[in-house]
Amino acid sequence: MNDRHIPQVVLGVGGGIAAYKVCELLRRLTESGHRARVVPTDEALRFVGEPTWAALSGQPVETGVWDRVHEVPHVRIGQSADLVFVAPATANILAKAAAGLADDLLTNTLLTARCPVVFAPAMHTEMWEHPATRANVATLRSRGALVLDPDEGRLTGSDSGRGRLPDPGELYEAARLALRRGENSNDLSGRRIVISAGGTREAIDPVRYIGNHSSGKQGYALARTAAARGAQVTLVAANVSLPDPAGVEVVPVTSAVELGEAVQERRSGADAVVMAAAVADFRPSSSVGSKIKKSGGEPVPIGLAENPDILAELVRTRPERAPGQTVVGFAAETDDVIANGRAKLERKGCDLLVVNQVGQGRAFGTDDNQAVILGTGGSATEVPNGPKEDLADRVWDLVVERLTG
Incomplete structure (x- = not known):
């Protein structure tokens, strides 16, 4: 008999147009082995009907406190959950949850849940920015709930701005990471984090550039795990073709100079800065405005200038x-990994340096990584090969130790 615990997820659905996106989140949860129980508000059922939720979840849909009264659903659903994930979390739901109201099955469930609770807000920009909503979000976060920041983009009608529900794939990642962390999920709550990711490109002409093989996956894993632990995250992304992590502000850049300026501009007030981007050491000393053509003779040499040392x-x-x-810095080495890493740690003066060996299919572009995290004072933390989020979580463990003394 298989006694493996099947994660129990309560998927609360609020009454917003973004409810249609939650159908895809539900599909991803069930296909990955989670048992998801949908608790929609009456308003949510105006957007997506009960048969859809039942068909996708494979379970009856509870809609009110008077359904199956003998099972006491307003208490039992929250008590048995491993995760309650509310999406879209409307301004109305956030207000009710912050005030502790319990006038429907979803708000009753929120009051009885003793597991991680995640809210994925979606609303118009004016509603998200209203002082009442901001106060409600702050209250929920202070109680240990994870409230993701909404994305910026197209809203209903012709409106655009911050308030868009993140893509379902990234909502699923947020749910998965919250389950992975369990009750220890919010140790970065109230912290501001700036992370760089990807690889810079230094223009030779409008077509060609000097670059590297970084995919940005490790930096994005750092951003996702930090957001899942409650941090407010700004991700400075250099030439990355990955979906924006849920609840993370993404700032796209191209060159090393642009990346350095973006990080410096946003580091004020941040509790930690993690430089995971692969920054080019050199750039062409001059860049021409039109494509360089073959001349039939020797190519013109490309002069190089040194880029700023952003970490230092x-x-x-x-x-x-x-x-x-x-x-926190990152060092990609091909040989003498520890020796080169310790020398770089001393030279740069950062608090932690994540050193990993690259080349021959390692690190760049892969979904896994292994590293040694060197710290001031001679500490060395080995992280065995595994998913990049494992390394990310170990980095945050060490950052939390420093932030809390």
Whole structure:
């Protein structure tokens, strides 16, 4: 007999147009082996009907506190859940949850749940930015709930702005990571984090550039796991073709200079900065405005200029810009990994340095990684080969230790 625990997810659905996206989230949950029970509000059923939720979940849909009264659903559903995930979380639901109201089955479930609770808000920008909504979000976060920031983009009608529900694939990742962390999921709550990811490109002409093989997957894993642990995350992404992590502000950049400026601009007030991007050491000393053509003779040599050392500059300006900020660097090495890493840690002056070996199919572009995290004072934490989110979580464990003293 298989006694493996099947994760029990309560999927609360609010009355917003984005409810249609939650159908895909539900499908991903059930196909990945989770047992999902849908608890929609009456307003949600105006957008997506009960038969759809029942067919996708394979379970009856509970819609009111008077359904199956003998089973006491307003208590039992929350008590048996491993995760309650509310999407879309409307301004109305956030207000009710913050005030502790219980006038329907979903809000009753929220009051009885003793598991991680995640809200994925979706609403018009004006509603999201209203002081009442911001106060409700702050209240829920202070109680340990994970409230993701909505995406920016097209809303209903012709409106655009912040308030869009993240894509279902990223909502699924947020749910999966919340289940993975369990009750230890919010140790970065209230913290602001800046992360860089991807690989910079230095233009030779409008067509060609000097670059590297970084896919940005490790930086994105750091962003997802930090958001899942409650942090407010800004991700400076250099040339990455990955979906934006749910609840994360993404700032696209191209070159090393642009990346450095974006990180410096956003590092003020951040508790930690993690430089996971692969930054080009050099750039062409000059870039031409039109495509370089073959001439039939020897190609014109490309002169190189040294790019700014962003990590060293972050450390150098820390006392005046962000005292007490934890700075984490990454070092990709091909040989003498530990020796080169320790030398770089001392040279850069950062608090932690994640050192990994690259080349021959390792690290770049893969879904797994292994590394040694070196710290000031001589510490060395080995992280065996595994999913990149494992390494990301270990980095955050060490950052939390430093932030909490």
